[in-house]
Amino acid sequence: MSLLHQIALTKINGVGPVIARHLLDHFQAAEAIFTAPRKELLAIPGIGSRLAAAILESRVLREAENELRFIEKHRIQTLFWNENSYPKRLKECPDAPLLLYYKGNTDLNASRIISIVGTRNATSYGKLICSEFVRDLQPYGVSVISGLAYGIDSHAHRNALTYGLPTVGVLGHGLDRIYPSANREMAARMLDQGGLLTEFPSGTNPDKRNFPMRNRIIAGLSDVTIVIEAAIKGGALITAEIANTYNRDVCAFPGNLNQEFSSGCNYLIKTNRAHLITGATDLAYLMNWEIDERKQPPKQLPLHVSLDKTEQQVYDAIQAAGQIAIDELSRRLQWPQSKLAITLLEMEIKGVIAVLPGWVYRILN
Structure with a gap:
């Protein structure tokens, strides 16, 4: 399929993702749309006289030629909706963009992708939560999506x-600029x-109306959207709401009632x-993710704690699993749950393990 005509299809005023898909379903190839008789265009659902005229304008092809030169010069990858390279999670969304412009080296179809969003006015609490959360995600091998905003x-x-x-930044403008400019070094x-x-093609300014459109991509690219600090009104809640409409999981960190x-x-x-x-282990439990032990050093007991032979066996089994439910731990050790529960309680009191929802246990740092 012609990249020139794929780009041109996105530049037709009034043709969004839904109508564009109707056109592609009918003509099979983007280039055929621009040579079609007006009468055939009018027979397609959603195409009236005004849209048919816009499709047949030569202007869109000239603009597409300029964009094609830009992406070739800057080695930008294009991801078209009906191609295998298009992000599979985003493709499931009914309003997914027809064409994406991408510059980077990470897999947009990685096995674990999360989005993190929140206020532009982050407090020290929010910054600390974000830092600890991302740090603790390290052994789970996730990719992080966000919007490159303040x-x-x-x-x-x-x-x-x-x-x-x-980490991938989804932009509300073209790849010919970075907004805010303070993030240029980080973007590099x-x-x-x-x-x-x-x-958005090159030359697109970071206008306010673009950011809700950007937010749907952030929500659509990921398995789960995480909200860390947000006011009642703002882009973070828009992203969360969009994620819900896509039937994707949404998680939020609680905060001060008066903040x-x-x-x-x-x-x-x-x-x-x-x-x-309240942290990465809660997310891992929700998503049924297991730790890749190769990505973190073995945890060491605190110097002041000693374990007896029975407790050491339990400790070693939990450490090997990363986190484990009591029934699975009972099966692996071949112990009755009544005996195991007493040992687990003693270890929890000593401060070497933590219990998560569903009677799942993990080693404390």
């Missing part, structure tokens, strides 16, 4: 870079450890729009 977005990207996680690092992605930038998170939790989480 606040929580920037902290999510920066911490992902620090802890060696791939992301090209080597993730990437930058947008549906403006915790009110959005608390609202999502209160109205059952988001799962309450």
Whole structure:
């Protein structure tokens, strides 16, 4: 399929993803759309006289030629909706963009992808939560998606870079600029450890109306959207709401009842729009993720703690599993749960293990 005509299809005024798919279903190839008789165009659902005239304008092909030169010069990858390279999670969304522009080196179809969003006015609490959360995601091998904005977005990207996680910034403008400009250096690092992605062609300004469109890509690319600090009104809650409409999981960190930038998170939790989480282990439990032990050093007992022979066996089994439910632990050790429960309680009191929802246990750092 002609890339020139794929680009041109996205530049027709009034033709969005849904109508574009009707056109592609009918003509099979983008280039055939621009040579079709007007009468045939009018027979397609959603195409009236005005849209038919817009499709047949030569202007869109001239604009597409300029964009094609730009992406070739800057080695930008294009991902078209009906091609195998298109992100599979996003393709499931009914309003997924027809064409994406991508510069980077990470797999947009990786096995574990999360989005992290939040307020541009991050507090010290939000920054700390974000840092600890991303740090603790390290052994789970996730990729982190966010919007490269001030606040929580920037902290999510920066911490992902620090802890060696791939991170992709979804932009509300073209790849000919970085907004905000203060993130240019970080964006350059992301090209080597993730990437930058947008549906907007070069020359597109970071206008306010573009960011809700960007937010649907953030929600659609990931398995789960995490909200860290958000007011009742703002882009983070829009992203969470979109994720819910896509039947994707949403999680939120609770915050101070009197703090403006915790009110959005608390609202999502209160109205059952988001799962309450307090850290990476809660997320892993929800998503049924296991730790890749190759990605973290073995945990050591605190110097002041000693375990008896029975407790050491339990400790070793939990450490080998990363985290494990009591019934599975009972099966592996071939112990009755009554005996195991007493040992687990003693170890919890000693501060060497923690119990998660569902009687799942993990080693404490």
